[in-house]
Amino acid sequence: MRLHARKTTAALATAALLVPVLAAPGAYASHTTKPARDQVTLLWFMRINGQENPWERAEVAGFQKLNPGIKINLVLAPNPNGGFDTKFNQLHQAGTTPDIWSHLGQDGFADYFHRGLLLNLKPLIQSSGYSFGSTPTNLVNTYAKPDGGIYGIPSITLGSYLYYNKDIFDAYNAAHPSAKLAYPPVNWDDKTWTYAKMLDMAKKMNGMSIKTSSGTSKAWGFVDTQFPYMPFAWQAGSEMFNQSGSYATGTPSKINLTDPKTVKMVQSIADEFNVSKLSPPYSKVQGIQNTGAEPFQFGDIAMGITGGWGFRSFKDVKFHWAAAAIPWSAANTDVLFTDPYMVFKGTKHPKEAMQFIKYLTNSDSMASYIKGVGFTPSNPGFLGSWYSQYSKITGMPIKDLTNLVAGARKYGKESPNHLIVNFSAIHNFMKPNCIEPAFFGHRTAAAALSACVAPIDAILQQNSSTQ
Secondary structure, rough: OOOOOOOOHHHHHHOOOEEEOOOOOHHHHHHHOOOHHHHHHEEEEEOOOHHHHHHHHHHHHHHHHOOEEEEEEEEEEOHHHHHHHHHHHHHOOOOOOOOOOOOOOOOOOOHHHHHHOOOOOOHHHHHHHOOOOOHHHHHHHEEOOOOOOOOOOEEEEEEEEEEHHHHHHHHHHHHHHHOOOOOOOOOOOOOOOOOOHHHHHHHHHHEEEEOOOOEEEOOEEEEOOOOOHHHHHHOOOOOOOOOOOOHOOOOOOOOOOOOOOHHHHHHHHHHHHHHHOOOOOHHHHHHHHHHOOOOOHHHOOEEEEEEOOOHOOOOOOOOEEEOOOEEOOOOOOOEEEEEEEEEEEEOOOOEHHHHHHHHHHHHHHHHHHHHOOOOOOOOHHHHHHHHHHHHHHOOOOHHHHHHHHHHHHOOEEOHHHOOOOOOHHHHHHHHHHHHHHHHOOOOOOHHHHHHHHHHHHHHHHHEEEOO
């Protein structure tokens, strides 16, 4: 999912290290009826997260009650600061590679696939009668390969959205009754909803005196915190990895950072921090993100673009908000974050692993996941309760939420951090050297981006040579 793990707070990084989590004692009572040699144990590796872990523990208990011969050893690791990847590699090197996991750290599907760690699940999908339900083919194919294999089963898919503060809109409209601003639209096909129109609205609300939970404050018009940085090119009508098949192979050889369309888009965002000052100072935005939070959640920003985790992050804020489609520039392509369950190629219990994945992705499990965790399942057939839940939170009609999510999946592309090998090295170089110098106002976007081409090309070429 997110490389920076904004969906968890930085405090989690100091939580317990590698922690095996056991289900309630009663869930194991039936184990005593079978000899130990008949017991199958699967290691399920996930991250420490206060919202996700209770659901995972409940799933372990429920599955073991139905399948007393299978024990699920849920092992958790912190995911900020590379902790998840470090623990995964420690387990692998010790010969105790997890049987089942998802990409929750900096490493993504491409890294695991190119390391030869993933089991082709297609035979198990066929033999077990597993159904993807109404999960769109493009999401299933995200983790398919040219050899015909399927190496991951989508569980959740988040889009990216423009979130807006209804209280700031309402305050502006109350002060300007003859020139009210409409809430941003949910229709991704509406080409009148443009980036320029969005900025014009942001300028009108920028600098308003507003009341927030922490007192009277100044409103900011807009902030763009999209992750990773490739959508800046997509929305400008370009592509940073433009070699044919880059996302399919995972090993592009070059990066395209000098396309004038991309440069213009990055410079426009930099100008929002430093010229028009529609956005809070980048130092403030960076500081908030370093804590695992999003700037929008503090109630003084009229509009902001970020990933679908915003629905969960903003669930309990003290102001009224809703979400809209990303506005059109040359395109309105958003980033999708599809998290799959993957199985270790060397697992001793592939059938049991598949049995557990079927349990985790069935309708009952997904219903409890939505209630407890709040992310959107990949299978639209399970989204009914999510729409109902977030309609109450946002005040948006269920029809609007349905159109919003469907449009994000229609226009979205899977996040490069899932599909490009060693993406963490690319991102960790790009952020301080290519993007932030422009956002801080230290260099123009053209200068910062052009200086990064050769170093990132070197990373990409090294990636290709080691595959």
